[in-house]
Amino acid sequence: MNDLRKAAVDVLHRNDRGTFTAPSPRQYPHLWLWDAGFAALGWAAIGDFERAYREIRATLRGQWHNGMIPHVVFYGWPSAYFPGADVWRSDLAPEAPKDLPTSGITQPPVLAFVVEILFRHDPDRQRAEAFARETFPALRAYHRWLHAARDPEGVGLSCIVHPWESGMDNSPLWDQPLSRVPTEGLPPYQRADHHWVPEEQRPRAIDYDRFLALILHLRAHRYGESGVRTSPFRVVDVLFNALRHRSEEALYAMAQALGEPTEEIEGWLERSRTAFQTRLWDPERGFFLDWDDLAGERIPVIAAGGFVALYAGLATPEQAREMVDRYLRNPEAFAPDGGTRYLVPTVSKGDPGWEARRYWRGPIWINLNALIAHGLARYGFHGLAEEIRHHTLDLIARSGFHEYYDPRTGEGLGIGNFTWSAALLLGWELLKVEFL
Ligand code: DGY
Numbered sequence: 201m202n203d204l205r206k207a208a209v210d211v212l213h214r215n216d217r218g219t220f221t222a223p224s225p226r227q228y229p230h231l232w233l234w235d236a237g238f239a240a241l242g243w244a245a246i247g248d249f250e251r252a253y254r255e256i257r258a259t260l261r262g263q264w265h266n267g268m269i270p271h272v273v274f275y276g277w278p279s280a281y282f283p284g285a286d287v288w289r290s291d292l293a294p295e296a297p298k299d300l301p302t303s304g305i306t307q308p309p310v311l312a313f314v315v316e317i318l319f320r321h322d323p324d325r326q327r328a329e330a331f332a333r334e335t336f337p338a339l340r341a342y343h344r345w346l347h348a349a350r351d352p353e354g355v356g357l358s359c360i361v362h363p364w365e366s367g368m369d370n371s372p373l374w375d376q377p378l379s380r381v382p383t384e385g386l387p388p389y390q391r392a393d394h395h396w397v398p399e400e401q402r403p404r405a406i407d408y409d410r411f412l413a414l415i416l417h418l419r420a421h422r423y424g425e426s427g428v429r430t431s432p433f434r435v436v437d438v439l440f441n442a443l444r445h446r447s448e449e450a451l452y453a454m455a456q457a458l459g460e461p462t463e464e465i466e467g468w469l470e471r472s473r474t475a476f477q478t479r480l481w482d483p484e485r486g487f488f489l490d491w492d493d494l495a496g497e498r499i500p501v502i503a504a505g506g507f508v509a510l511y512a513g514l515a516t517p518e519q520a521r522e523m524v525d526r527y528l529r530n531p532e533a534f535a536p537d538g539g540t541r542y543l544v545p546t547v548s549k550g551d552p553g554w555e556a557r558r559y560w561r562g563p564i565w566i567n568l569n570a571l572i573a574h575g576l577a578r579y580g581f582h583g584l585a586e587e588i589r590h591h592t593l594d595l596i597a598r599s600g601f602h603e604y605y606d607p608r609t610g611e612g613l614g615i616g617n618f619t620w621s622a623a624l625l626l627g628w629e630l631l632k633v634e635f636l
Pocket residue numbers: 271282364369393
């Protein structure tokens with residue numbers, strides 16, 4: 201094992217809390233949904249499938265009775281994290297677990313494809329099948345919720361009602377839709393995220409006001425249907441829905457392997473394939489764009505999440521080629537130029553909201569790089585996929601397992617010893633798209 205891999209294993213052990221792996225014990229001391237999915241891949245990559253399964257079980261333990269899997273499960277609460285369980289108050293929701301505080305929103309649905317990866321790679325076939333059988337009903341219930349609660353009209357795409365559900369908290373994608381969120385009468389509050397990370401690398405104060413206002417809105421509706429219907433922020437995100445689709449491909453494969461019915465899942469796959477073409481593909485810009493549900497229009501921001509549509513196989517070969525040529529290989533958009541040196545910045549450099557060092561407004565994230573590289577490979581762009589892998593290794597070798605990286609200098613930003621950066625160095629190959 202080389203030094204980088206040894207260091208990555210070290211980060212996993214250091215952040216291991218027994219039941220779950222904290223993304224960072226200081227900055228993010230609880231369980232986060234998509235972080236847990238990537239952490240499980242890291243554990244599996246070093247052969248510890250039992251530990252990977254424990255991570256998934258800990259995540260599912262927070263599942264609500266309506267199927268929703270929350271984006272934070274507050275193991276280890278109380279802590280200094282804000283907004284904590286006392287702000288979310290999941291106890292107000294009749295569907296929430298009674299004995300374990302959670303948040304009241306979800307996060308990108310990575311869990312089903314992670315479980316399918318574990319199922320495919322666990323050398324102990326009996327254990328693999330038992331775990332798949334154990335978790336399949338919960339995963340299917342989650343996806344039923346993603347359709348029933350977040351796509352009540354059956355368009356084929358799930359909406360999100362908080363930027364945190366996209367995982368890309370302060371992306372320029374949300375600037376316009378978030379501007380409609382009223383913040384009058386917000387109670388005074390104290391952020392905790394500046395304690396370990398410089399302010400210039402974190403979301404702005406106005407973003408936090410709106411993040412909090414949205415939580416209070418949803419909480420006032422006990423996280424129920426009326427809160428979604430009346431939410432001042434409702435968006436259909438490409439990354440979120442591409443990962444939902446990829447997970448549903450995985451659910452389909454698991455259903456077949458386990459002898460479960462497949463018709464319902466086939467229907468989901470069919471509808472999202474169509475909706476990606478009719479609603480999210482922008483023929484003029486030649487890119488998949490997010491959809492602002494309240495304005496009834498596409499959001500004209502070229503974000504790296506668009507490339508994740510390739511990971512889910514949702515682009516035609518021509519669309520994939522156009523996205524690559526027009527944006528990924530274009531130095532005015534994502535490709536290195538005199539200013540940036542590394543792939544893949546989170547947002548096109550041509551976007552007026554681009555900021556090289558601020559969280560999801562420009563820096564490079566290892567999970568997006570991995571998903572984009574494997575998406576490119578799915579469409580035959582093997583050279584470009586390799587290039588992204590090399591850039592990622594360079595960033596980690598240069599700056600360690602940071603939360604995100606400055607695409608100009610490769611400097612590590614955000615918190616250090618970040619779980620998914622380490623887990624994905626180890627588990628990079630596991631994300632390769634393969635079918636059972
Ligand atoms: C944070 O606290 O920054 C998280 O991303 C919200 O879930």
